[in-house]
Amino acid sequence: MTRAGRWALVTLTAVAALAVGLYFGRHLTGPTQEAAQTLLQMRFRDAADQPTRLADLSDRVLVVNFWATWCAPCREEMPALSRSRQKFAANGVEFVGIALDTADSVQAFSREVPVSYPIWIAGTELIQVLRRLGNGPGGLPYTIVIDREGKIGASHLGPLSEAEIDALVARFAR
Numbered sequence: 127m128t129r130a131g132r133w134a135l136v137t138l139t140a141v142a143a144l145a146v147g148l149y150f151g152r153h154l155t156g157p158t159q160e161a162a163q164t165l166l167q168m169r170f171r172d173a174a175d176q177p178t179r180l181a182d183l184s185d186r187v188l189v190v191n192f193w194a195t196w197c198a199p200c201r202e203e204m205p206a207l208s209r210s211r212q213k214f215a216a217n218g219v220e221f222v223g224i225a226l227d228t229a230d231s232v233q234a235f236s237r238e239v240p241v242s243y244p245i246w247i248a249g250t251e252l253i254q255v256l257r258r259l260g261n262g263p264g265g266l267p268y269t270i271v272i273d274r275e276g277k278i279g280a281s282h283l284g285p286l287s288e289a290e291i292d293a294l295v296a297r298f299a300r
Contacts (some may be wrong), residue, residue, distance in 0.1 A: 161258035162278045168255065170224060170246035173236060178246060180272070186220045187298040188272040192256060194227045195235040199285040200267040206288035208242040210295060217299035218274075224248050226266070273298055
């Protein structure tokens with residue numbers, strides 16, 4: 127298969143996954159606080175292959191965006207997430223992208239599309255946690271906001287515009 131054919135297949139798959147996620151999105155259950163605590167304690171790998179946890183950032187509001195390199199809507203919203211991070215950094219807000227992908231794919235993507243926030247890599251164990259976080263269909267992108275007390279204050283399935291990100295985060299920023 128040619129490179130163009132692979133990209134077409136990847137794009138079609140991502141659009142289908144998003145459509146399914148948006149269709150079934152009305153059936154999302156609310157995130158559980160148990161799932162939030164599990165997520166905060168999970169170990170991820172950063173770009174330097176070092177272990178890291180969201181709990182290490184617990185003094186901040188966390189905007190956590192789950193994405194994958196093959197997900198076209200995920201890729202499209204990343205510049206808006208970067209700009210919003212710059213706007214809210216002084217207010218104790220940190221953005222983190224957690225990729226459901228391979229380290230090699232994420233590293234290659236990061237060279238092509240730099241972002242202003244940390245990108246971490248998750249293993250397949252995250253899929254069940256995402257469902258418990260309210261993302262029953264498992265669609266991407268999926269964004270949650272965790273307040274300073276470690277509670278999930280908001281979640282959104284599907285891409286967000288910069289204005290939507292800013293409005294969502296402004297509710298939690300100091």
